[in-house]
Amino acid sequence: MQEGAEQIAEPAQQDPRTVPPEDKIYVVLEAAPLEVAKVKDGFHLLNCDDHKGLLKKNNKNIGDYRPDICHQCLLTLLDSPLNKSGHLQVYIHTSKNVLIEVNSQIRIPRTYKRFAGLMVQLLHTMKIRSEDGQYLMRTIQNPIESHLPAGCRKFAMSYKAPRQVDIFDFATSLPRHAPVCFVIGAFAHGMVNPEFTEETLSISGFPLSGSVVCGRVCNAFERIFQVI
Numbered sequence: 001m002q003e004g005a006e007q008i009a010e011p012a013q014q015d016p017r018t019v020p021p022e023d024k025i026y027v028v029l030e031a032a033p034l035e036v037a038k039v040k041d042g043f044h045l046l047n048c049d050d051h052k053g054l055l056k057k058n059n060k061n062i063g064d065y066r067p068d069i070c071h072q073c074l075l076t077l078l079d080s081p082l083n084k085s086g087h088l089q090v091y092i093h094t095s096k097n098v099l100i101e102v103n104s105q106i107r108i109p110r111t112y113k114r115f116a117g118l119m120v121q122l123l124h125t126m127k128i129r130s131e132d133g134q135y136l137m138r139t140i141q142n143p144i145e146s147h148l149p150a151g152c153r154k155f156a157m158s159y160k161a162p163r164q165v166d167i168f169d170f171a172t173s174l175p176r177h178a179p180v181c182f183v184i185g186a187f188a189h190g191m192v193n194p195e196f197t198e199e200t201l202s203i204s205g206f207p208l209s210g211s212v213v214c215g216r217v218c219n220a221f222e223r224i225f226q227v228i
Contacts, residue, residue: 016086016104021149022177025221026089027077027214028144030156030194032070032186034094036123043124045116063188064095070186071115072211074108080218085227088218091144092186098123099142106136145196152179154197157213161202170201171220184213 016024035046039054046055048065055062070092082088083104092100100122109115118137122128127138140147148154153174174180185192187210193200203216222228 016089019086020177022179023225024087024089024149024179025082025217026091026148026152026179026181027217028181028183029070029073029090029092029186029210030183030192031095031190032092033065033067034070034092034098034119034123035065035096036120043120045119047116066188067116067119068112069188069210071108071112072209073184073186073214074102074115075110076211076214077218078102078104078106078108080215080222081227082218082222082225085222085225087221087225087227091147093144095187097142099140099144099147101135101138101140101147103134103136105130105134143196148181149179152181154181154183156183156192156194156197156200157203157217158185158191158193158200159202159204159207160191161200163199164202164205167203167216168220168223170203171224182217184210184217186210 033046036043037046037051037054039051044051045067046065047067048055048062051065052062055065074090077083077088077090080088083090086104088104090102090104092102094100106128109118118128122137122139128136130136183192183194183197203213208216
């Protein structure tokens with residue numbers, strides 16, 4: 001078993017299957033740089049700190065390899081009361097066009113090293129299961145739109161977006177009991193602009209990390225769903 005694969009399931013406060021799709025918030029972590037390569041001591045998740053030589057040798061932009069950003073975002077999302085109450089569904093879309101479904105009951109490893117081991121296992125076996133056989137993470141078929149409920153509104157999040165909104169006011173303006181999806185970049189530099197979203201929004205006058213954006217989105221909808 002790869003390091004990081006143990007103790008990764010924990011019961012949510014509410015079974016997400018009891019929450020109807022129209023009362024869920026969908027978050028897609030976009031362009032996450034999750035890429036596995038074989039090095040001297042086995043398979044590793046490529047990152048800018050540990051694999052500079054290999055990345056340079058293959059003419060890769062070292063700054064693009066920040067899988068720790070995806071790790072930070074997942075910790076924020078899955079530790080949130082919004083997730084524990086069953087109102088959140090998370091997907092990861094990697095820079096290599098792999099789409100990953102994340103079970104809300106997974107316990108993401110706290111340390112990056114264990115997280116990296118878990119991602120290596122996932123990208124090799126295409127699935128991570130709990131001891132009782134439940135899928136905790138698995139690769140699924142693109143496109144993401146086919147996994148979102150009908151009528152789901154889709155928004156990308158970027159500091160460079162032409163429209164800036166207060167995220168709570170914006171969330172309040174959306175129809176109740178209508179699904180909504182937010183696409184948040186899981187990379188270090190650039191702008192999220194997937195074709196399937198209807199608009200790109202900014203939620204601050206300052207550039208924010210992906211993890212902070214995830215936290216703000218969760219907090220806004222926790223207030224709407226009255227989740228404490």
